[in-house]
Amino acid sequence: MATEIKAKLTFPGGVHPPEYKEITEDCAIEVMPAPRQLAVLLGQHIGAICKPMVARRDKVRAGQVVGDSDAFVSAPLHSPVSGTVKEIALQSHPVLGRAPAVLIETDIQAEAGKQPCPDRFNKDFDERQYSCEKICESARRGGLAGMGGAGFPTRVKIEPNPRLPKHLLIINGCECEPFITCDYRLMLEWTWQVLAGIRLAARAAQIEQIKIGIEDNKPRAIHAMQQAVDQSGQRGRIEVVPVRTKYPQGGERQLIRSLLGKNVPSGGIPPMIGLCVLNVATCAALAEAVVCDAPLTHRVVTVTGNAIVRPGNYYVPIGAAVADLIDFCGGLTERAAKVVLGGPMMGFAIADLSTPITKTSGALTFLSQEMITRAKYDRRVTPCIRCGRCLTVCPENLNPTKIAHAVKKNRLDLADQYYMSACIECGCCSYICPANIELTGYIKTGKILQARTKKKMPE
Amino acid sequence: MLSKITVSPAPHISKAYSTRGIMLDVIIALSPAVAASVIYFRHHAAIIIAACVLVCVVTEWLCNVIRKKPNSLDDCSAIVTGLILALSLPPAIPVWTAVIGSVFSIAIGKMVFGGLGSNIFNPAMAGRLFLTASFGTLMTTWTVPATIDPGMPVISATETQAVTQATPLAWSKEAIKGKAEVQTVNRQLTASFLGNTGGCLGETSTIALLLGGLYLLLKRTITFHIPAAVLLSAFVCASIGFLLKSEAYISPLLHLTAGGMLLCAFFIATDPVTAPLSRKGKWIFGAGVGAVTMLIRMVGEYPEGVMFAVFLMNAATPLIDRFCKLKPAGGVPHG
Numbered sequence: 001m002a003t004e005i006k007a008k009l010t011f012p013g014g015v016h017p018p019e020y021k022e023i024t025e026d027c028a029i030e031v032m033p034a035p036r037q038l039a040v041l042l043g044q045h046i047g048a049i050c051k052p053m054v055a056r057r058d059k060v061r062a063g064q065v066v067g068d069s070d071a072f073v074s075a076p077l078h079s080p081v082s083g084t085v086k087e088i089a090l091q092s093h094p095v096l097g098r099a100p101a102v103l104i105e106t107d108i109q110a111e112a113g114k115q116p117c118p119d120r121f122n123k124d125f126d127e128r129q130y131s132c133e134k135i136c137e138s139a140r141r142g143g144l145a146g147m148g149g150a151g152f153p154t155r156v157k158i159e160p161n162p163r164l165p166k167h168l169l170i171i172n173g174c175e176c177e178p179f180i181t182c183d184y185r186l187m188l189e190w191t192w193q194v195l196a197g198i199r200l201a202a203r204a205a206q207i208e209q210i211k212i213g214i215e216d217n218k219p220r221a222i223h224a225m226q227q228a229v230d231q232s233g234q235r236g237r238i239e240v241v242p243v244r245t246k247y248p249q250g251g252e253r254q255l256i257r258s259l260l261g262k263n264v265p266s267g268g269i270p271p272m273i274g275l276c277v278l279n280v281a282t283c284a285a286l287a288e289a290v291v292c293d294a295p296l297t298h299r300v301v302t303v304t305g306n307a308i309v310r311p312g313n314y315y316v317p318i319g320a321a322v323a324d325l326i327d328f329c330g331g332l333t334e335r336a337a338k339v340v341l342g343g344p345m346m347g348f349a350i351a352d353l354s355t356p357i358t359k360t361s362g363a364l365t366f367l368s369q370e371m372i373t374r375a376k377y378d379r380r381v382t383p384c385i386r387c388g389r390c391l392t393v394c395p396e397n398l399n400p401t402k403i404a405h406a407v408k409k410n411r412l413d414l415a416d417q418y419y420m421s422a423c424i425e426c427g428c429c430s431y432i433c434p435a436n437i438e439l440t441g442y443i444k445t446g447k448i449l450q451a452r453t454k455k456k457m458p459e
Numbered sequence: 460m461l462s463k464i465t466v467s468p469a470p471h472i473s474k475a476y477s478t479r480g481i482m483l484d485v486i487i488a489l490s491p492a493v494a495a496s497v498i499y500f501r502h503h504a505a506i507i508i509a510a511c512v513l514v515c516v517v518t519e520w521l522c523n524v525i526r527k528k529p530n531s532l533d534d535c536s537a538i539v540t541g542l543i544l545a546l547s548l549p550p551a552i553p554v555w556t557a558v559i560g561s562v563f564s565i566a567i568g569k570m571v572f573g574g575l576g577s578n579i580f581n582p583a584m585a586g587r588l589f590l591t592a593s594f595g596t597l598m599t600t601w602t603v604p605a606t607i608d609p610g611m612p613v614i615s616a617t618e619t620q621a622v623t624q625a626t627p628l629a630w631s632k633e634a635i636k637g638k639a640e641v642q643t644v645n646r647q648l649t650a651s652f653l654g655n656t657g658g659c660l661g662e663t664s665t666i667a668l669l670l671g672g673l674y675l676l677l678k679r680t681i682t683f684h685i686p687a688a689v690l691l692s693a694f695v696c697a698s699i700g701f702l703l704k705s706e707a708y709i710s711p712l713l714h715l716t717a718g719g720m721l722l723c724a725f726f727i728a729t730d731p732v733t734a735p736l737s738r739k740g741k742w743i744f745g746a747g748v749g750a751v752t753m754l755i756r757m758v759g760e761y762p763e764g765v766m767f768a769v770f771l772m773n774a775a776t777p778l779i780d781r782f783c784k785l786k787p788a789g790g791v792p793h794g
Contacts, residue, residue: 018472178472253789257788263788265790266791268789337463337464338466340471344472345470345471346469347469349467350466351464351466365471367472372471372473382477382534383577385478385576385731385732387481387731388737392682394785397787397788399737419786419787419791419792421792422787422792427469430468430470430473431470432474434474434481435478436473438468440468
């Protein structure tokens with residue numbers, strides 16, 4: 001057992017929600033067999049929505065492209081299984097409501113589903129056998145997108161851009177959301193694969209220096225990564241940096257602030273200050289895509305919460321319905337009150353259990369009534385008493401109550417004066433609010449309304 | 460089973476701390492001051508505090524009934540208003556006066572603005588200001604604490620023999636006018652610290668208020684900004700006077716312990732509804748309260764200025780908020 005680590009590096013603001021990591025942190029990654037039917041959503045992340053590349057009744061092989069787009073910021077989609085395309089239909093989407101998806105019926109007779117391949121990596125891995133172009137091409141072909149949440153296509157991130165040269169690669173292993181442990185298990189179990197991915201990403205992006213930020217509540221992961229770095233002789237180049245456990249430490253802007261004390265411009269992206277930030281799960285997927293030529297069709301999902309019979313970390317085909325995962329995990333308990341795709345701070349509550357897992361779904365959290373505190377469950381909202389707690393916890397130094405109340409009164413101009421667009425929607429303000437006001441909800445609504453008035457988004 | 464599943468915007472967990480919790484914390488923090496007032500002013504204190512709290516609660520309930528609004532009593536803010544108003548009244552005040560003050564505090568000070576969270580001025584201070592304007596003599600009639608004289612006689616404003624029977628601030632005014640020795644007034648520091656002196660019900664005992672303030676700070680119900688700003692700025696202002704002319708102005712420490720300074724610093728100025736949102740704003744607000752209080756105490760006509768200072772700075776709060784608008788950590792976004 002690794003000794004306790006106390007990190008000093010942190011960012012101003014943030015909250016300390018109860019962690020609940022103990023539910024799944026000791027559950028080894030387990031492969032979930034492919035369900036009877038999968039729904040691969042055509043829009044899974046930031047960027048253009050894919051066009052379907054298959055038609056109804058087509059036979060598809062595991063790993064075959066089923067959706068693609070010509071846009072620069074996009075990533076193709078692959079079938080996780082061999083089977084038949086049942087149809088291309090609207091499916092529940094955690095963010096967009098309903099979105100087109102390719103429904104694939106699994107061929108039960110076909111070979112057993114894809115297995116993870118962490119054994120193919122060890123300390124003697126050498127990224128220099130792969131050219132920069134080959135890595136970028138594999139990232140694009142493999143349909144890689146950031147697996148931490150936002151899902152920015154990885155190729156766009158790692159490809160060198162002469163206008164925005166990058167000098168430091170930051171690997172995000174914070175996993176600051178309560179409950180979630182998938183990245184933690186990846187760092188513990190697939191350490192060599194994660195490290196290989198990190199080295200490949202650095203090679204593709206032509207970056208010499210690498211920092212891996214991990215929250216200090218994961219001493220075993222810090223230890224494992226440090227050991228791997230030492231054994232592979234990368235010590236001078238890769239630095240494992242423990243950071244303080246605080247939500248949202250894993251937000252890339254916050255992690256950069258903690259590690260370097262620098263601010264990414266509001267509404268900007270890390271390359272603007274010469275940085276590239278990747279999630280550990282994305283690195284693992286990159287290693288798989290480059291070395292094994294395997295597209296991103298499966299990911300590790302933490303199924304957790306106190307309202308599920310068998311919580312754990314599962315290797316799940318992308319497109320599996322939430323209902324299939326619930327069945328595989330022994331069903332819901334009587335106390336289930338909320339099903340959240342993602343963690344409890346930023347995840348999306350879903351009502352339709354046929355919603356499929358996407359590339360960005362790191363967790364599936366089943367909350368009981370007790371866990372969602374009483375007032376929150378009853379939506380007992382009292383007037384804002386201007387206590388200013390939301391200002392104190394806002395990691396972006398905004399004024400959440402002013403923005404939210406401006407949106408509530410339909411004063412988007414006022415909301416803009418309080419810099420609504422700089423909000424990262426981390427949820428700290430809603431979490432801390434003693435009046436139980438859904439501040440983050442209002443701000444998100446305001447941003448959507450604003451985008452509509454600027455004709456950036458359809459009604 | 461499915462029918463029980465709910466959806467809502469993220470986050471799906473929240474800190475188990477409500478407005479009611481904040482108010483209950485304030486009530487707990489006020490309890491040492493309540494206890495001290497009962498020790499020093501016996502039944503006077505008990506009756507006035509009970510009357511104020513009761514009338515505040517009933518008034519809020521009535522206002523909600525008249526406005527056909529849902530009951531808002533369970534946030535306990537009416538109790539806090541009643542307590543603070545009672546603690547800032549003189550011991551000898553007739554109960555009917557306290558009742559009028561309580562009705563004004565809640566009905567005009569809070570409910571006409573739309574209830575908790577919408578009021579511009581601190582409701583308790585609005586009530587007290589109304590009483591001061593309407594019943595000036597009653598509001599400046601002080602009583603000898605029961606611990607000094609169990610008969611609790613009224614202190615005459617003109618009698619100047621028994622120093623221990625006056626309020627420290629009244630004496631400070633006398634000293635400024637040259638009618639009293641500054642040294643004798645300064646000797647009241649210990650009495651003022653314990654509360655064994657004349658003054659408003661809950662304002663006399665420094666130690667009880669400090670205990671309550673400490674509790675609020677430790678529970679993080681309030682942040683240190685406003686109390687620190689109020690006390691610092693008052694201390695600085697009082698020190699300037701003291702250093703310039705120590706034969707006329709009493710010791711800054713006595714200014715901090717006497718009158719409503721501590722009740723204001725920890726319980727009145729920190730009322731979140733009427734104070735600025737940002738830390739910078741809180742510093743400015745607190746500094747303003749401290750400075751205006753000291754101006755009134757040292758230059759103005761009234762011996763005590765806390766109430767006016769809080770009222771004035773409450774009015775300035777929207778302006779302070781506008782000037783202290785937070786800038787995003789990543790700089791102002793474009794477009």
